[in-house]
Amino acid sequence: MLDRKKTPQFQTAEKINFVKAEKKFLDNGIPYYYINAGEQELVKINFLFEAGAVNSPNPLIAETTNAMLNEGTKDLSAAQIAQIIDFYGAYISLETGRHNSGVTLYTLNKHLEKTIAIVYKMLNESVFPEKETDTYLKNEFQDFLIDKEKPEVLARTQFYKTVFGSKHIYASAIEEHHYKQVNKQQLVDFYNKYYNFSKLSIIVSGKVETQHFDILNKYFGKQTIIKTNDSLNIDYTTDYKPSQNIFIEKKDAVQASIKIGQISINKNHSDFIKLSVTNTFLGGYFGSRLMANIREDKGYTYGIYSANVSQLHSGLFVIAAETGKEVYQKAIDEVFKELKIFRTTLVKNEELQRVRNYLTGQLASSFDGPFSLSSAFQSLLEYDLDYTFFDNYFNTIKNIKAEEIRDIAQKYLNEETMSVITSCSK
Amino acid sequence: MIKFDKFTLDNGLRVIVHKDKNTPIVAMNILYDVGAKDESPDKTGFAHLFEHLMFGGSINIPHYDKVLQEAGGSNNAFTNNDITNYYITLPKENIETAFWLESDRMLSLAFTEKSLEVQRSVVIEEYKQRYLNAPYGDVWLLLRPLAYKKHPYLWPTIGKEISHIEDAVMQDVKDFFYKHYAPNNAIMTIAGDVDTEEVKRLAEKWFGPIEKRDIQERKLPKEPKQLKAESLTVERDVPVNAFYKVYHIEARNHPDFFATDLLSDVLSNGDSSRLYDKLVKEKNIFSSINAFLMGSIDDDLFVFSGKLSEGVSYETAEELLMKEVELIKAELVGEEELQKVKNKIESKHVFDETDVLNKAMNLSYYELLGDADIINNLVKKYSAVKVEDIKRIANKIFTKENSTTLYYKAKK
Helix, strand or coil: CCCCCCCCCCCCCCCCCCCCCEEEECCCCCEEEEEECCCCCEEEEEEEECCCHHHCCCHHHHHHHHHHHHCEECCCEHHHHHHHHHHCCCEEEEEECCCCEEEEEEEEHHHHHHHHHHHHHHHHHECCCHHHHHHHHHHHHHHHHHHCCCHHHHHHHHHHHHHHCCCCHHHCCCCHHHHHHCCHHHHHHHHHHHCCHHHEEEEEEECCCHHHHHHHHHHHCCCCCCCCCCCCCCCCCCCCCCCCCEEEECCCCCEEEEEEEEEECCCCCCCHHHHHHHHHHHHCCCCCHHHHHHHHHCCCEEEEEEEEEEECCEEEEEEEEEEEHHHHHHHHHHHHHHHHHHHHCCCCHHHHHHHHHHHHHHHHHCCCCHHHHHHHHHHHHCCCCCCHHHHHHHHHHHHCCHHHHHHHHHHHCCHHHCEEEEEECC | CCCCEEEECCCCCEEEEEECCCCCEEEEEEEECCCHHHCCCCCCCHHHHHHHHCCCCECCCCCHHHHHHHCCCEEEEEECCCCEEEEEEEEHHHHHHHHHHHHHHHHCECCCHHHHHHHHHHHHHHHHHHHHCCCCCCHHHHHHHHHCCCCHHHCCCCCCCHHHHHCCCHHHHHHHHHHHCCHHHEEEEEEECCCHHHHHHHHHHHCCCCCCCCCCCCCCCCCCCCCCCEEEEEEECCCCCEEEEEEEECCCCCCCHHHHHHHHHHHHCCCCCHHHHHHHHHCCCEEEEEEEECCCCCCEEEEEEEEECCCCCHHHHHHHHHHHHHHHHHCCCCHHHHHHHHHHHHHHHHHHCCCHHHHHHHHHHHHHHCCHHHHHCHHHHHHCCCHHHHHHHHHHHCCHHHEEEEEEEECC
């Protein structure tokens, strides 16, 4: 007779095998990383530049320069670029980060050379036509206005200011006046300075063939690159003062957006992995304590999570939820209760085992398939870390003790030092 | 080419197995053939509320998530107007945990009052977060009942109004379960490094004992042909004027589907598409404009949705959009233009194959449409569409009397 109450046997991986990135250099020294995995005849190619938002006083410039890369080159109009990329069934995505920006090309292998030729022009011969720039900025401004209506956006913007200090570069948000201050020359200057091949890394993932290197080398490896010494003197000193009741009014909002948190550590800190595992218990997965209490027991929210977010020069800890307008204070009280319990009592073995197994499964998933492998690798590259980071992570998952979790919680998760920001109608 | 095996248990559960030996992860997808369209008009939002309750403990297993997480797995689910779809990914060694969990909640739920009470509040918060507190969140609450008069697509998955969710009682929940949740109303797909024989053994072991249930044949009212144009103007506290126009089109299984889908692609898929090129880039009448199919299984809708650029009137915006529509009705699209959107579809198809969960979901879905093998013929079907088909479809659907328009105005 089948016993449905009995859990079937399950295993947890003792070792996780995955394909690692290999490194080569193009003829001119541009680093070329490749991850050969997957069966489908396709690749994703990341062209990463140190051209993030921190490099421009007006944060919109980095973003606009990046977004305009497919809007016209010396000999191709925006429409022609779109036409060619679309015709080969390829896809280009443009991303701006705080420190890095990039172009990602997804293409079938059979069309690789034709599509790379276009990306080469984008990265080498972009002209930033005025009409396209104006249209882009106008459209972005509309999106900006829509975003500004969201309580979540209001709370998040304020949260960054509170955590890093309002002058800090990580707190700088795009504001209305920035849209009026972007001109073509700034984009051209930013492009020339930061989309410079000396600041480029290339990562190819998918079914990588040897001729892929040759093609990339043909386009990107021939030009002599000049290393420029233009490191910016950015002051990353943070200025955090806890503030427990910041309220941002948003007229007619039927829900409150809550952010609770503080300044924290980043990936380069020796406690980071432990804190990351510790956070999982609190609010890092669906079965977390915050979810169990505030969603599954009280029904105050559709979702609540917590995370320790790493930035290159700092880090932050955040607990976030959208709750019913009438219950947000109760939700905050419950969060504080959970923090206190977490710091003062040891996690039981059953919960410890569950989180260990869950994280082991998650880690295995993060190496599943070429694109996941590529993301995992990129998360190391930015911080100048190597694959031992994942070995350490895996060992921490396997071996962390209840006492260590409590100690980490006591060190990093204190409600007295946290700020609380709420955006809602009065 | 996605190879698979297919078998049916005695209780009617359809099982599809796809072997992909390149991944340590296995995906289990269970599609239940029940969606918001199966709700009664005075108890809408129920299929979706029910999806939440499926995580509130089953007859033998009080905590679904906990045990799955112990086995290193994760899961989620979604509901739409047609189906309710549940999925799990976990390390392949632990696949039996997925069979155990899913079979138990197909057998019966715990039906606790606490779970109902909590999930009612959670869903109400979801309603507010996604439909009331978000700019333009209520668009489909407005558009659906305007475009549909009879078919239950006239209400959104989340429900017509919050009170329907507030009023849900345990008896409703139980009735809904036994009416729709059954092995003979579900399609399960397992994808990953698995063998069909092993899957068969596990399926027989865990799902085999569940009895077949009496599933009533679905009798939904057919949407009558629309005879006159509908429109509605609303004012909301949003920063930008938005515009929506929808047209009735054939059901998903109609042979015209492929040409209709490509018609929407020619108009708006990618930066080189007509609407983006003409109306966003060249004239900047819209800051964004899209044309797409809702993707419903029964009588579907073709949708135009756009945000107007600042200073552009609704009259101008609509006139210029309609000019593009008239153009595609009057003149054949270019051969190369059509080839381009076909290439995009082929490429997307290859990219979709990199993900084991994606494949599992798709196989279940196409089996529901009639045969999982449809997935392997899609590219061929799209290829067969001719430029004349695009023109024919455009003329068939883009008529004034077949249109419903929503002017969603920013309050000044």
